[in-house]
Amino acid sequence: MELKICHLYPDVLNLYGDGGNIRCLRQRLQWRGMGAEVVKMPIGAKESLAGFDLVFIGGGQDFEQQVLLEDLHRGRDRELLAAVEDGMTILAICGGYQMLGKSYETYDGKRCDFVGALDLHTVGARTRMIGNYLYRVPESLGGFTVVGFENHSGKTRLGPKVEALGTVLAGFGNNGEDGTEGAHYKNVFGTYSHGPLLPKNPAFADLLIKTALERKYGSAELEVLDDSLERMAHDEMCARLERRGK
């Protein structure tokens, strides 16, 4: 078994080591005797998304989000829409997450019309939401907690067609107001959590791997790995957030 993974827009959407999440996915597949082919698709790439099993999109600042708009609207947007509806497994972080939504209005009034694959929109605020944070995914996704690092000015509001990826336990999440974090729709997982999200949250990594393998092969049982180190990193951050208070 193997997964073909696309790293979309690694040239513009790749903050705080977001790309390390792909290394984590590849390693967890290899530990189980499975392979991963990773293809980078920067601005201008011609290859189609069809044929991939998993798409990863990292975060980027307002500037980079505007830079990629032209390429996005040359057809990548329609392709992403189709892929989402077709059940493609997608992990999108911060700027990449916002990009899958309908639109983003920056704090200084510039408007980006995005993909519209997720029923959500984002409006920039003057005060940035920055820091380590913690959320819990619903029981239907495993009920595990996720530790992450967020840094965004955009406040995201979810529409009725998506559900929240999690409930905020510490930090800001989508907007710092309604207690929601990220979005989940079909096999798309959007989150504000940057950097080494998956290494510190192995349950999340395995959820993505399982979802993609099941779509490709019909079923997938994942061998249990020794995640004691990963769990220590996770628990240490939970304890730190606990000490910080909400």
Ligand code: GLN
């Ligand atoms: N430009 C977006 C914001 O500030 C996304 C930032 C990011 O990806 N870190 O809301």
